[in-house]
Amino acid sequence: MPHIRVIDSDEATGELAEAYRAMAERPMPSVYRPPHGGAPGIIRAHSLDPVLLRTTFAMSASLSTDATLSWPARELINAVTSRVNQCLY
């Protein structure tokens, strides 16, 4: 259970619903789409502030839309970072 309130996709309205919709429409590998069909937890963690949600993940999009590093190379970096930080995400 999250430590702060999180609004799920099926409860979202207005600006948050629009933010979730925009995030879902971004091109991304299928493994980044959780099986429950809603927004991933790391996105929902920002759900109390839809503007922050969109601004934060605009940053991640800027890192995944050029070929300076391949997707496997970026995944390697993400995996090592999470492993060092002892984070499941």
Added chain:
Amino acid sequence: MARAIVETPDQVDCDPVSRALFDLSLVLSDEPWRFGAGELEAGRAAGLSDAALLHAVVQSAYFNYLNRVADATGIDFDYESPLPRIPIDRARDPHPRPPPAAWPRPPAVFALADRPQTAERFTAWRQLLFDRDQPLTRRDRRLVARAAALATCDAAGADALATGEPTTPREHALVAYADLLSRAPWRLGAADLAPLRAAGLDDRALLDLITVASFQNTASRLTLAGVALDEGEAGSIA
């Protein structure tokens, strides 16, 4: 290799490029005050361009934000993965920090502006987190971010965020949380938010706290890796 990273990270056998990216991410995440020319030279020797090294640094620094937000908010891991779960040792101590006199002030070797879209979005992200008064005040935000910069041994970042010391129990609680989030995010739990709730923070203010502190963990790692965050920032770009 992904399985080895999860299960035996100190025994990963990989090609030179992967090894360079592995070591760069490891140092930048775990002991960012040690990040230096060695990590960059190893990357160049493996064939990585400076553009690729900048991308790698920003990628790892940004993932340090995501990791901390994930831990602090306690979200469920909801992706499907064939890999085993990372073993988490909540008792693990963070690395001891060097004394402040030994904190690095690296010259700029990269410019975030060399990734124009990333730089534009980073600036917008920073402005959104720092240039507003609700629910946390601007002073709160700077206190929180400075605590994160101090925990990361980012002398320049801490100087830039100077806003006086915390004075009230509420401010001390904000700073203590930002310090824990920065040093040992794997220990964060719901109980760590209790003193802040008792001090009057609601869930929206807690999200502010978590994201400002986590953002500074990204910004300080970029600074310690020699990334000039703003055009015209002091430093010698070599």
